[in-house]
Amino acid sequence: MLLNCEGFTVFDANGNLAYRVDNYLAGNKAQILLMDAAGNPLFTIRRKRLSLADSWVVYEGESGVNPRFSARKQMNLLKSKCLARIVEGSWSGMGMCTYEIEGCYGKRCCAVYDEKRRIVAEIKRKEATGGMSFGMDVFRLVVQPQIDTTVAMALLVLLDQMFGSSSTP
Secondary structure (H helix, E strand, C coil): CCCCCEEEEEECCCCCEEEEEEECCCCCCCEEEEEECCCCEEEEEEEECCCCCCEEEEEECCCCCCCCEEEEECCCCCCCCEEEEEEECCHHHCCCEEEEEEEEHHHCEEEEEECCCCEEEEEEECECCCCCECCCCCEEEEECCCCCHHHHHHHHHHHHHHHCCCCCC
């Protein structure tokens, strides 16, 4: 469908194309674009290079001003279930944690919690009838009514950037 880019496609429960995720800048994995099925930009996700912690900023559309979210990969010496923390706006505002993601992205088994510790989205491995597995590239995103589906997709893309095979150390 798209040439000269790295990305993936997302299908809804009925098999219709729902989202596209692409990186049009060859060799630059620091910026990813989340688009709807028609190719309209929904979120731009950028990795912050000069920061003490692994962090990303999420902007609406293709704009690079006024971040919608900021995310940090949780790097704790103690074993922690937390993979990432997401705040509204930027970290400099020291906003309260909006979302916390726990689990294991490598096994495609994660839960997204809101500020009230309710599960608002889950990533689960997809299995065919009879228990046969599709592999790690095919999985389900289950979204609850408390979170916008597009925001849940942006959080999934963040996790893929932080922990997926395309991530850079």
